[in-house]
Amino acid sequence: MRILHDVHDRDPAEGGLRGRKKRETRAALVAAAVRLAAEHGAENVTVDAISEAAGVSPRTFFNYFDSRDEAFVMVGAESSGRVRQAVLAAPADVPPLAALRDALAAELGEVEQRHELWRLHSEVLRRSPHLLARSIGAHVEDEFMLAETLAERIGAGSPLFTGDRLPFGTAEGELRRQALGLYPRLLAAVGATAVRVAVEHWCVRQDEATFEAVFRTVFDHLAAGLTEPVVPVVPADEA
Amino acid sequence: MRILHDVHDRDPAEGGLRGRKKRETRAALVAAAVRLAAEHGAENVTVDAISEAAGVSPRTFFNYFDSRDEAFVMVGAESSGRVRQAVLAAPADVPPLAALRDALAAELGEVEQRHELWRLHSEVLRRSPHLLARSIGAHVEDEFMLAETLAERIGAGSPLFTGDRLPFGTAEGELRRQALGLYPRLLAAVGATAVRVAVEHWCVRQDEATFEAVFRTVFDHLAAGLTEPVVPVVPADEA
């Protein structure tokens, strides 16, 4: 099922010493970047400082990221794959939107507790809206891979799904993108948007409602066709 | 009703020579940037080249944009305001989602013909996915202003709407953002996402359907609560 595109298409789950060290270095760079940004403000953190904190040379930094800002934003890199896996694993009779909702909820629930790095990350994004914009754009690629997975889940039978990293921005990536239906694409994009809105809204009003409640409300709105709510959202009679 | 925040909060519709020249310069820079990018590829266009083509100094470029990429992305700057105006002008009995759909459709219809610059712009975004990501993030601010307008339209009665440029990334902007309800925020974000998906899908399959058809299909999906379509979207029996 997997397609080898060229020499650079190595096994992403490489188990050898090489792959392990690469993952460690990437994680170390992200952690250093986020921690330094949380302390000094993102715009005051240089590539040299991040590299030194991670124990590599400044030149190596750019072997891992295309720009400095990317290091501040690549915190949820592994989440994308787990969400796609959960979408595929959902029972067959669950409608697509619900499958997506549950997959996202499960991932967000885990992520919320597991890594304390996420708190710092959201802190950094709040203090640097410039990075929030960057973060949204950075996940466009994830969004399209999710669309492929949803297409497979629905049974649109995309034979193009491979599970490997999408060569975003390449001619071949464009070809695969073309073959995708409109509905899965929309579902993936709206799902990502829903998560973003829920997170933003909750970050700003943490004391008014739990994240789960906000998240569920958002997807209720979507399932209701975005009709105007007659009662203010999250009414008291929910209990 | 308007709130003066500080010295920099000038009248955006300034009619004098100053305001006119500023708008002209900004438009000249955007046009030069897009044209050069369409010809040589965005990554091969320097700030010096853009500035020279627009007839200003390189230093002046950065008085108008925070980064070089911003000039490639600021093509639809005036659209945002017209959409908000159209949302407010919709008849009172039109549901929010439909009002938003019609406002966006009207603007997209005008934009599609008026400026030939848009063709070049989409060309540039296709050839530089890096800029597509940037573009999405760049319109987060527009999205929030739209949310404010939708809140006013719905009658949630946001007394915070002022119509002026939102001071994005400032403490005061955060405060205004907090006071906004979840539903208008979601509606604005999903609307922007819908436009993006429709444009992306249509750009890639221009020969299969008109943009209006794709756009209408997307909003039909939204109104239907994103349920799985039983028939492939845009079925033949539509005619």
Place this chain on the structure above:
DNA sequence: TATATTTTTGCAGGCTCTGCATATTTGCGT
């Protein structure tokens, strides 16, 4: 151990972006 492949690193150099001082332009009252 010897060889091939991959990754890291240093270095040179161009480009991006900012702060500051200065010159130019515009708004406005006289």
Place this chain on the structure above:
DNA sequence: ACGCAAATATGCAGAGCCTGCAAAAATATA
């Protein structure tokens, strides 16, 4: 028309971002 005040444009210096290239170090393989 003239002059003052405010806004804008410009030049310059300097820090930082990012890339290509070639050599060195680390890793895989035989």
